[in-house]
Amino acid sequence: MRKRTLDIILIAGVLLAAALLWLWLRPVEAGGSVLVIQDGQEIARYALHEDRTVTIGEADYNVLEIQNGQAAVTDANCGDHTCVRTGAVSRAGESIICLPHRLEIRIIGGADSSVDIVAQ
Ligand SMILES: [Zn+2]
Known part of the structure; x- marks a missing residue:
């Protein structure tokens, strides 16, 4: 009986570790945001799931492209x-x-x- 309980705890532990790893490795879901920080101050924030291209700055510019849940300059x-x-x-x-x-x-x-995780 005691061995069986230990087995269950071990299996639960492995499943939990796998679940945590999966959550950690998967891309940010719809709630994720892209923060644009300049001189240590947030100047803009965009939803990661909305595709867009924005140019930050004028004389010194960076083109930020958000597409398919990924952000790139x-x-x-x-x-x-x-x-x-x-x-x-x-x-x-x-x-x-x-x-x-x-x-x-x-x-x-x-x-x-966190709501997203509960819903899984
Ligand atoms: Zn640069």
Whole structure:
């Protein structure tokens, strides 16, 4: 009887670990947002699930493209183009940084993400 209980706890633990890993690895769902931070201040926020292309700045510009739940800087006139080479980001906590323009594009999870998990 005691061994059976231990088995159940072990199986539950493995399933929980697998579920957590799955939640951690999957892309941010509809509630995710793209934060645009310049000089440490949030200047814009866009929904990650709405496709759009925006140009941030004028003389110093970065083109932010949000498509299929991913955000990427597709063009910029900064010196190093690190932001463009970073490619697309889609998971909460990931970011694209453009040092010359003191710009950060950061993905954050949606406020309703906990509701989403309960609904699974
Ligand atoms: Zn850049």
